[in-house]
Amino acid sequence: MDAFAAVSDPTRRLVLDLLYRRERTAGELGGAFPSVSQPGMSRHLRVLRESGLVRVRKEGRRRVYALRSEGLAPLDAWISKYRGFWETELDSLEAHLDARQRAAAEKRP
Numbered sequence: 709m710d711a712f713a714a715v716s717d718p719t720r721r722l723v724l725d726l727l728y729r730r731e732r733t734a735g736e737l738g739g740a741f742p743s744v745s746q747p748g749m750s751r752h753l754r755v756l757r758e759s760g761l762v763r764v765r766k767e768g769r770r771r772v773y774a775l776r777s778e779g780l781a782p783l784d785a786w787i788s789k790y791r792g793f794w795e796t797e798l799d800s801l802e803a804h805l806d807a808r809q810r811a812a813a814e815k816r817p
Contacts, residue, residue: 711782714759719744720752724775727762731774734764 715721723737738749753773756762760779764771 709755709759711759711761711779712786714755714761715783717752717755720756723752723756723773724761727773727775731772733767734771734773737773 715724719741722741726732726737726740734749734753737753738744738746741749744752753762753764756773757764760776762773762779763776764773766772
């Protein structure tokens with residue numbers, strides 16, 4: 709599974725959000741989602757691992773998960789194409805709002 713398919717699931721996106729803050733054990737991640745069964749969480753973590761978005765290391769009997777910046781690169785590359793679009797749109801919005809504010813100020817006595 710590729711990174712795009714992996715992040716299409718809201719639970720996996722929330723797992724990535726948790727890992728953004730710090731590394732976490734599989735137990736911690738599972739505990740953050742009480743409505744997801746342990747086998748369900750294991751499947752989510754496997755998808756994230758196989759897609760290259762997270763790495764895992766063993767610490768005794770525990771498995772510790774962390775983000776892989778390299779795995780996020782394809783997502784960033786795709787999104788970066790649209791950054792210029794949003795910057796242009798936001799600049800246009802700013803100009804429009806400034807013009808409205810000036811027009812309103814000119815109408816005041």
